[in-house]
Amino acid sequence: MVAHSGLITVMQRAARKAAPRLRRDFGEVEHLQVSRKGPADFVSMADKRAEQTIVEELRNARPDWGMLLEEGGEVEGNPDKPRWIVDPLDGTTNFLHGVPHFSISIAVEEKKPGGGTEITQGLVYQPLTDESFWAEKGRGAWLHDARLRVSARRDLNESLIGTGMPHCGRGDPVKWSKIFAAVAPEVSGLRRFGSAALDLAWVAAGRMDGFWEDDLDLWDTAAGVLLVREAGGFVTDYRGADRAFERGEYVAASSAIHSKLQKLVAGALR
16 A cells, blocks of 8 residues: 555545445436436535535544635635645536546645645545545655556657537637647647546546646646646646646646647647
8 A cells, every 4th residue: 555644545535435425326317317307406416415525524534624615615714724625526517417527626725834825635536436546745646556657758749638628608719719729730639528637637647648728716626736746747827837726727748748738728829
């Protein structure tokens, strides 16, 4: 077994406690597809129930920590302590349509001594496959007990790149189309899987060589960004600066692919 801090144990326990109910609810979704009311209300309930289970577990372990929750918003805690960042169901639209690709994302955000904050622990958990991607700052990224490394490919034309796409109420289709038009002819393939947290975990695992998306929230990306960085990759905003969280823009990849992908993205927006 790989030694990790007690916090990772707490996060894994919380995610695994919420997982059976999510799996059960996911199995119910197909039956609801045909109901008059539709599955949307049901899925938002699944989301909230998962969050409630995770929050209870985290609160038992660290009662005085604050939280940033996708469903529940900001929960105040001791300002001198770290806080949890939780997305109980990343990939809700997939879940809603019976597509088996979604995840639970939990991260720890700590204050830095000189001001500002940083993500120090992250977990992305896939309830259907029981894959537990986790990372700790300075201690690497892991899938269960196997060390993760970003892909070693160096050429864009051999690279598989992930993205998110604008849709009803989210994102800027014109901006995305410009980037797509610049990136697509240069790469081996593009994928849109529908869970940014898992996309980033897959970049960390070398399953995809790079990823770009914007208009994402902190709970979508906090754990995934740490995974990529601890797996030897780079994450920046579209301009190549270290302000991805602040700007809500993410270009993630290995160093060789990142510099090329980031230039294409930035060039498309000039």
